[in-house]
Amino acid sequence: KNQVEQSPQSLIILEGKNCTLQCNYTVSPFSNLRWYKQDTGRGPVSLTIMTFSENTKSNGRYTATLDADTKQSSLHITASQLSDSASYICVVSALNQAGTALIFGKGTTLSVSS
């Protein structure tokens, strides 16, 4: 069964600190992996996308990594800001007979405090 597991479920850090969020998946065949940021009361917004051949992708202070062999991805946030407080969702695309299916993780809730 295709699954996406994220850890930790929630995280609290001080402003200015770095943090890393994890995403493990059992999705086959793999197409791509996205990280979305969802602010409270808003819809998710895409941060990065990585295909099978990509190891690292950066978007400002956000850096995503992908290890297709171990089926793991991480999202590293550098020098956190209060505005980084949000839920971060890992989404994996799988190719199937009908086309492409998306498997959503449950998300990691990040709280950045001053």
Add this chain to the structure above:
Amino acid sequence: NAGVTQTPKFRVLKTGQSMTLLCAQDMNHEYMYWYRQDPGMGLRLIHYSVGEGTTAKGEVPDGYNVSRLKKQNFLLGLESAAPSQTSVYFCASSFQRGFGDEQFFGPGTRLTVL
């Protein structure tokens, strides 16, 4: 561009009542989707559309109907609302490549069924 908009933002229904959620996008996207998001769970696909006049079932379609009479609009209907349908509903759209492509989400509709 407004992107993806949803109406209404909030709604309270009594069990058995019906309602329609409206989603509109101004990006000329072919694909549109309806998701529900419940606490502790990832986004789950209710229905989707691959173009004007087409609809298809997603992961949790029971109790919902949809229509895509115009390319820019995607309607989600609840014919007889149940408390189990209390949730936050998100509409999304993407370019022709479909599920693997970046999905742009609306701000969500918070629905409570009493």
